[in-house]
Amino acid sequence: MAGAIHDFDSHRMDALFDAALLHHRSGRLEAAEAMYRMIVEASSSHVPACVHLARLLMRRGGFDEAIRWLRWAVAEAPHQVDTYRHLGLAYASSRQLDDALDAFSKVLEHEPDDVGTLQIVANLQQALGHAEAARATFLRTHALQPLLPIAASRQPPEFRALLLFAPGAGNTPIDFLIEGAPFESLVLNVLPDVDHDCDRLRDAADVVVNLVADVDLGHGLLSDAARLAERIGHPVVNEPDRVALTDRETVARRLLGIEGCVVPHVRRHSEATLERHAQGAGSVSMPYPLLVRPAGSHGGVDFHKVRDGQHLAAVLQQTDAARYYVTQYVDYRSSDGYFRKYRFLFVGDDILPYHLAIGDMWKVHHATTDMIDHPWMQEEERVFLGNPRTVFGAAQFAALHAIRQRIGLDYFGVDCALDRSGRVVVFEVNACMLVHGHNAAFPYKTLAVNRIREAFHALLRRKAMCARREMPATHD
Numbered sequence: 447m448a449g450a451i452h453d454f455d456s457h458r459m460d461a462l463f464d465a466a467l468l469h470h471r472s473g474r475l476e477a478a479e480a481m482y483r484m485i486v487e488a489s490s491s492h493v494p495a496c497v498h499l500a501r502l503l504m505r506r507g508g509f510d511e512a513i514r515w516l517r518w519a520v521a522e523a524p525h526q527v528d529t530y531r532h533l534g535l536a537y538a539s540s541r542q543l544d545d546a547l548d549a550f551s552k553v554l555e556h557e558p559d560d561v562g563t564l565q566i567v568a569n570l571q572q573a574l575g576h577a578e579a580a581r582a583t584f585l586r587t588h589a590l591q592p593l594l595p596i597a598a599s600r601q602p603p604e605f606r607a608l609l610l611f612a613p614g615a616g617n618t619p620i621d622f623l624i625e626g627a628p629f630e631s632l633v634l635n636v637l638p639d640v641d642h643d644c645d646r647l648r649d650a651a652d653v654v655v656n657l658v659a660d661v662d663l664g665h666g667l668l669s670d671a672a673r674l675a676e677r678i679g680h681p682v683v684n685e686p687d688r689v690a691l692t693d694r695e696t697v698a699r700r701l702l703g704i705e706g707c708v709v710p711h712v713r714r715h716s717e718a719t720l721e722r723h724a725q726g727a728g729s730v731s732m733p734y735p736l737l738v739r740p741a742g743s744h745g746g747v748d749f750h751k752v753r754d755g756q757h758l759a760a761v762l763q764q765t766d767a768a769r770y771y772v773t774q775y776v777d778y779r780s781s782d783g784y785f786r787k788y789r790f791l792f793v794g795d796d797i798l799p800y801h802l803a804i805g806d807m808w809k810v811h812h813a814t815t816d817m818i819d820h821p822w823m824q825e826e827e828r829v830f831l832g833n834p835r836t837v838f839g840a841a842q843f844a845a846l847h848a849i850r851q852r853i854g855l856d857y858f859g860v861d862c863a864l865d866r867s868g869r870v871v872v873f874e875v876n877a878c879m880l881v882h883g884h885n886a887a888f889p890y891k892t893l894a895v896n897r898i899r900e901a902f903h904a905l906l907r908r909k910a911m912c913a914r915r916e917m918p919a920t921h922d
Contacts (some may be wrong), residue, residue: 459485463495475502475886486515493523497532504532506886509540520552527556534566543574561591565635572614584613584635592642593650596624596631603630605910608651610674612636612667616660616742618684618857619880622895623902629910636671644677652910655683659877661693662742662769681909683856684877692853692876693741694771700852701872707845708871710774714741717762720770724759735775740767744878751775751808775808778863778871785810787873788830788837790860791881792850793901794908797843799834799894800859800881802827818887831894837864845870856905 466481482499485492496519500512516533523529534549547570553563568583587594598604607624611617611633624631632651634642636658658664658671672686691700698712711732715723720738722728730736738761739749748765752758762770779785787810789800803812804823817823830837838846842864849860849872859879863871881898885891 459489459492463492466495466498470498470502475505478502491522493519493526493529496522497529500532500536504536504539505884507884509536512536513540513542525556527553531563538566538570543570546570547574559590561587561594564590565594565633568613580614581637584637585640588635588637588640592634593647594633596633598628598630599626600628604628604907605652606630606632606650607906607910608647608654608678608680609633610636610654610656610658610671612658612664612671615658615664615667616662616744616878617657617664618659618877619882620655620657622881622883623899625883627903629903629906636667636674638666638670642674644674647674648678648680651678652680653683653906654678654680655906656686656689657684658686659684659689659692660742660744661690661696665690681912683906683909684858685855688854689877692855692858694773694874697853697875698872701849701875704845704848704852706841706869707848708776708865708869710737710776710872712771712773714769714771716769717767720758720762720772724755724762726755730772732772732774737773737775739771739773740765741769741771743767745811749809776865776871777808778865780864781866786863787811788834788862788864789879790834790846790862791879791898791901792846792853792855792858792860793898794856794905796901797846797850798898798901799831800879800898801891801894802830824888824890827888828890831891838870839868842868842870849875857902 462481462485466478466485469475469478469481479499479502482495482502485495486499489495496515500515500519503509503512503515513533513536516529516536519529520526520533530549530552534546534553537543537546537549547567550563550567550570553560554567557563564583564587568580568587571580571583607629609620609631613635634647654675656671656675658668661668668686668690675682675686693714694712695714698709701707701709713730713732715730719728720730723730734752734754736752736758737749738752738758743749750761752761784804784806785808787803791798791800801812803810803815804817804826805815815823817827835843846860853875855877858875858877860875861873861879863873865871881895883892883895885895
């Protein structure tokens with residue numbers, strides 16, 4: 447780190463830090479960042495400024511620089527537990543999971559019974575393949591505190607929601623949806639062979655939200671969640687039995703025949719079947735190119751457009767999964783040569799736009815496009831988010847409504863495109879899709895994502911109020 451370059455006395459340093467904090471809390475982030483940088487360059491021992499600078503960097507995706515500052519901060523003040531928490535979050539956000547686990551384990555050295563950190567550690571252990579350690583940590587968390595509360599933004603809360611979470615099984619991303627919510631959330635880990643006090647759970651909450659969303663990762667736990675929800679007896683958002691019908695192959699079959707909708711063929715195959723196909727002896731009934739991804743993967747991880755058998759063999763050797771999804775490739779380029787992927791969230795009766803990703807490659811993800819460098823792309827997304835009917839007309843929305851009817855979930859997402867004939871090309875339909883509020887680089891998205899969160903709150907509120915109306919008087 448830079449040495450002292452400004453001759454500040456401690457009084458001026460404290461005043462500057464207070465001013466930086468004021469800017470930070472008021473949302474003037476550029477001014478706050480400039481002041482934090484001035485402080486850390488002037489003083490090699492101002493840990494709070496380092497930590498706050500790292501938090502700002504993380505907010506806009508600067509995880510590598512944030513990690514550098516936080517590593518310096520923990521070396522300077524190794525007993526400040528919150529610094530390890532921020533470091534763990536920065537490592538986790540940059541997918542450096544081993545380092546994230548080390549950082550959060552440091553937190554547990556100081557606070558061994560902190561259930562929030564135990565939950566994070568267990569999830570990291572699960573993600574890293576430490577199955578036995580993860581199970582032990584989840585069980586310890588459950589023993590210390592079966593329900594992990596997330597406080598409401600108001601007291602008393604409007605209602606209470608019980609969130610069924612399956613460790614390591616692919617859950618609906620929920621953080622943004624419940625952040626600052628007027629209701630209290632109670633997270634319950636759904637673990638195999640763990641008995642739950644359903645009378646207590648029934649009294650603790652008004653509505654059950656099933657977060658177990660990935661059929662490939664959580665099939666067995668979906669059954670556990672279904673039995674648990676049935677025993678509790680409250681209204682359920684995303685009933686597990688319906689989620690069980692949302693694996694990629696089943697969804698492709700269920701959506702066939704929708705007018706104005708192109709649904710690429712999807713089949714799930716074992717590794718052995720694909721190895722034989724790569725050698726010319728398999729039974730995959732689709733021509734190359736093929737889209738191949740491990741079952742249970744998301745976000746474009748290990749997702750390949752395979753051109754021939756030799757390429758398929760290389761992909762199989764590289765990924766080493768037990769089962770794969772093979773999807774028919776559909777060229778969805780627009781007339782200008784760019785690929786456009788639209789994401790809608792279905793929340794109750796609402797169909798709400800979340801983003802438009804534009805790129806020059808077939809695999810389009812908003813986070814990996816270069817839209818930040820192209821104002822015309824941002825303007826096109828802004829217009830779509832403000833009024834999606836400028837892009838999706840009556841026929842396209844009719845197709846989206848038909849998708850909602852066939853899927854039958856309360857909350858889920860659709861990634862799709864429009865082909866040159868105006869038909870909706872469906873890529874993915876499930877409840878695993880991410881909605882987040884980190885849109886500093888694309889501020890026009892804020893209104894759209896807040897609409898989704900508000901619709902989610904309204905959905906839960908309707909379910910909860912329905913449960914309260916039906917509650918016997920003896921529960922009052």
